[in-house]
Amino acid sequence: MLDIAEELHRWVEQGRDFAVATVVAVGGSAPRRPGAALAVDADGTAIGSVSGGCVEGAVYDLCRQALEDGGEPVLERFGHSDEDAFAVGLTCGGVMDILVTPVRSGDPAHPVLASALSAAAKGEPAAVARIVSGPAELLGRALLVRPDGTPDGTHEGTYEGTYEGGFGAHPELDRTIAAEAGAFLDAGRTGTLEIGERGSRCGAPLTVLVESSVPPPRMIVFGAIDFASALVRMGKFLGYHVTVCDARPVFTTAARFPEADEVVVEWPHQYLERTPVDARTVLCVLTHDAKFDVPLLKLALGLPVAYVGAMGSRRTHLDRTERLREVGVTELELARLRSPIGLDLGARTPEETALSIASEIVAARRGGSGVPLTGAHTPIHHDVTPERTPAGRIWSVA
Structure with missing residues (x-):
């Protein structure tokens, strides 16, 4: 209702x-x-x-x-x-x-x-x-x-x-x-x-x-790049309240991201320290620059958010994980990181990449596998695992 x-x-x-x-x-x-x-x-x-x-x-x-x-x-x-x-x-x-x-x-x-x-x-x-x-x-x-x-x-x-x-x-x-x-x-x-x-x-x-x-969940996109613009549009389509954050004022403007709910010029990790997040929040790190990524991901991977993904090549990913280990990020925290970000769709354009990232976010939220439904024997709709409450049993949730 x-x-x-x-x-x-x-x-x-x-x-x-x-x-x-x-x-x-x-x-x-x-x-x-x-x-x-x-x-x-x-x-x-x-x-x-x-x-x-x-x-x-x-x-x-x-x-x-x-x-x-x-x-x-x-x-x-x-x-x-x-x-x-x-x-x-x-x-x-x-x-x-x-x-x-x-x-x-x-x-x-x-x-x-x-x-x-x-x-x-x-x-x-x-x-x-x-x-x-x-x-x-x-x-x-x-x-x-x-x-x-x-x-x-x-x-x-x-x-x-x-x-x-x-x-x-x-x-x-x-x-x-x-x-x-x-x-x-x-x-x-x-x-x-x-x-x-x-x-x-x-x-x-x-x-x-x-x-x-409840108010719409948050999507915070770090990195004011062309791929971010496409991801903002995709995030709005999925019903997120979308914020774009980058420390570079020349790129981080409302004119470049007209569909974003907020455009913030600030160092990413400093913004993440002060902004509210919850268990529905998704964090998409598109900067693929160690000076931004490492302090940001160190903080992000310790927060109770729904999704943390980071863009970059496989070589960038390996270098980034070593840097994160050096600053004290645990293996358990690293296991939460979706990197390289997105599902394997063969994406090349910003729009295709945004679709890849959004697909992974939906799969993580709904418990999907990301494999083609054709020929698969997995359910189309995945039920959320039942949870116990003090007075009774939740047997159907969304």
Whole structure:
């Protein structure tokens, strides 16, 4: 739902009633990940997508029906049909669970969902939790968590304290879901978890969908060269907030990198020391100059970022790794370095090289191998390894 927050926020401000279908869980070769959404208003206008086309018509009809019935949220499963691959199902062979929720101004969850959509539309970090499987009285409500850990809903207070309302009669359930949603938000993840109906492992299991909306991840490109210009364009296409940094002011200008979000004239390692990074940040070192590379990579390889890649020939790589060892970089840290940067595409032009680098970044993020799919027996979509949380198990994340 939060992936189409800007449009839905406008609908809320206009007072429209609508139904939103959200992908809750996927299996096999499903085209969209948890959190993808399709919304339909009372006039039949549709925005978003849950499948790329194969079940859009059926989900659209479910949304229209939900608005007409005025009923509770509905959880529907779509999968491949052996009898008729082009019937309502996923011809790619995957399975998708989709939650269809009516959103009306008088519903208990409406203020919470409106706040979540407003935050996401403004680019503010927020996570909204909804119970998608459990007792009927718990469905149709929502809980919003912001970075300070304060949930919004039918109650006031923080999840560490006591409050009323929320999902039901058990305050511990609200506190537990708020804490779990905060953990999802910290990681910038959307997915589901299972907990007991009283907020512990005890009791009947509940399935909770947590959708996170976080600012775009950062791509920092060091080295104001022609290849950097192409990589900036590719980074923006992939949804990154892109910064270009170089110590040479004559090359590091906004005119040369008009699509960059930031252009910084500063020694690369000094900039990296002071700028915020996180577990989604990717660092692309294109300077291939030891006076820049060595202090920069020494720092970068010790940071908890998603990707560190460095441009250069194989000879440059060997020389660079020896220099890094001499300044104290460990073998474990060196193992994190992607160098020479990018996948082997035979790239020659700046644009082809940018595609090579972007492909490696996507493969590292999604767990791909980088080998051709033709003739391979590996999955097309790689699932993220399940992680354990204090209250339950995350069984589908994106």
